[in-house]
Amino acid sequence: MTSPDHNPSPSPNGSLLSLHGPEFAADPEGVYRRLRAYGPIAPVELSPGVPGMLVTDYQVALEILRDQVRFPRDARRWQQGIPSDCPVLPIMAYRPTCNLTDDPLRSRLREAVTDTLDRVDHNALRTFVERSANRLVGRMSPLGEVDLRTEYALVLPLLVFNELCGCPAELGERMVAAVREVLKWENSEEANMTLGFAVLELMALKRENPGPDLTTWLMDHPAELTDEEVAHQIVMLVGAGSELAQNLIVNTLRLLLSDERFRGGLSGGSLSVEDALDEVLWTDPPLANFGISYPVEPLDFHGVRLPADQPVVISFAAANNDPATRAEDRAGNRAHLSWGIGPHACPAQGQARVIATVAIERLLDGLPDMELAVPAEELTWRPGFIQRALSSLPVRFPPAPGPPQPLPGDPYPPAGPGAVAEPPAGPAAEEAPMPRPPARWWRRLANWWAGDTA
Structure with missing residues (x-):
């Protein structure tokens, strides 16, 4: 194993390899190969001026993900030295959520989230x-x-989120749009505020009109989450349930439409949509690099010196494709790290698989002659080290007769030529106005979200 003392930087010119910008987005595996030459963990630049350590080794990633003592998730000491306008701060900063906290708080929040998700009927979903x-x-x-990303994969998870959380369409669109802005890392501080205020509006709505939905169930859970804790669990759910679900659908569709092993499966071959999902979760997971921990003291770990209070980021994508553990045939193998593992594993992976599988199967059944509109190698990826996300997925197919029809209450009207822009009909067109939040409750939570905890 190469020692950091003999190779202080993975880059020949002595600078840290960057995980931001279009170069990394275009060829992350090339960056991971260079980092593996350094050892199981390598220093990188997560954002301009923000260093971190990236774990590319599968076994080392397992060890870190299971160790809450040496590798806590609480980011507060780290973020004290980060400017408030740093574009990665809204994603990496401490939140009281079950994936970004440590015990005993983690266990209480995790119980509430898991119990709430368990109430979702999978058949109804x-x-x-x-x-x-x-x-x-x-x-x-x-x-x-069409562009399947904007016309399908972006819309469907939003409709599902609105249904599960009892969220009006306009409010759900505002939340998901804010998540997208945060993940662009442009004006992310402002987008984080927009997201927080939208979540507080949803909670105010559910206080006045509780229902059989995730928001109400979280607010009423026996663990007695505070309003702040409920708000942050919803932020976690909307982020995973919108952007990451979209990426899983899009990345899998790209594989199905570009890889000959799966192209034959579209018309009844031996490889299924589930096989394609597992392949993507191994090779192009929608959450490429996360599982971030912050050692509270310097550690000598697997021959690498880890500084105190510096992010240790798990590269799910690199660890899944670690040459030391990679198998040629992964059919039916779900030992990948893409859902996380250990105490912080994704609590909604069952629901995510249902949504992605059904979404892809219905699309392939409805548009069986669909093909990519551009060569697969010309598709571009959005910048950012956390998610693996295509900018677009243009496809073509023989058009059916008749103009496209809008969905009732659809926040995304059809964008193609000949689209019919009719007002929605039925109950969705008559949504009750949003109740005005109690002034003191709203002011307290709004101030708290803005960082005023006095």
Whole structure:
């Protein structure tokens, strides 16, 4: 193993390899290969002027993910030295959520989130996703050519989120749009505030009109989460349930439409959508680098010196493809790290698989002759070290007769030529106005979200 003392930087010119910018987005595996030459953990630049340590070794990643003592998740000591306008701060900063905290708080929050998600009926979820997907396919089918990211994979998780959380369409769109802005790392501080205020509006709505939804169940859970804790669990759920679900769907569709092993499977071959999902979770996971911990004191760990209070980031993508553990045939193998593992493993992975699988199956059934509109190598990836996300996924197919139809209450009206912009009909068109939050409650939470804890 190479010692850091003999190779102080993975870059020949002595600078840290960057995990931000278009170069990394275009070829992350090339960066991971260079970092592996350094050892199982290598120093990187997460954002301009923000150093970190990236774990690329599968076994070392397992060890860190299971060790809450040496590798705590609390970012507060680290973020004291980070400027408030740092673009990665809204993603990496401490939040009282079950994935960014340590015990005993983690266990209490995790219990509330897990119990709440367990109340979701998987059959009802599958039925809702099928119905929504069929309607989206129906509005796209006359167009002949669409961007599946914006017209399908972005819309469907939003519809599901709104349904599960009892969220009005306009408010859900505002939340998801804010998440997208945060992950662009442009004006992310402002987007974080927009996201927080939208979540508080949803909670105010559920205080006045509770229902059989995730928001109400979290607020009423026996663990008695504070308003602040509820707000942050919702932020966690909307982030994972919108952007990461979108990326999982898009990355899997890219594989199905570009890899000959799966192209044959689209018309009844031996490789299924589930196989494609597992392949993507191994090779192009939507959450590429996260699971961040912050050692409270310097550590000598697997021959690498880890500074205190500096982020240790798990590269799920690199660890999954560690040459030391990679197998040629991964069919049916779900030992990847893409959902995390140990005490901070994703609590919603069952629901995420249902949403992604049904979304892809319905699309392939509805548009069986679909193909990429550009060569796969010309597709571009969005910058950012955390997610693996395509900028677009243009496809073409024989158009069906008739104009596309809008969905009732759809926050994204059809964008193609000939789209019919009719007002939505039925109950969705008559949503009750948002109740005004109690002044003291709103002011306290708004001030707290803005950082005023006095």
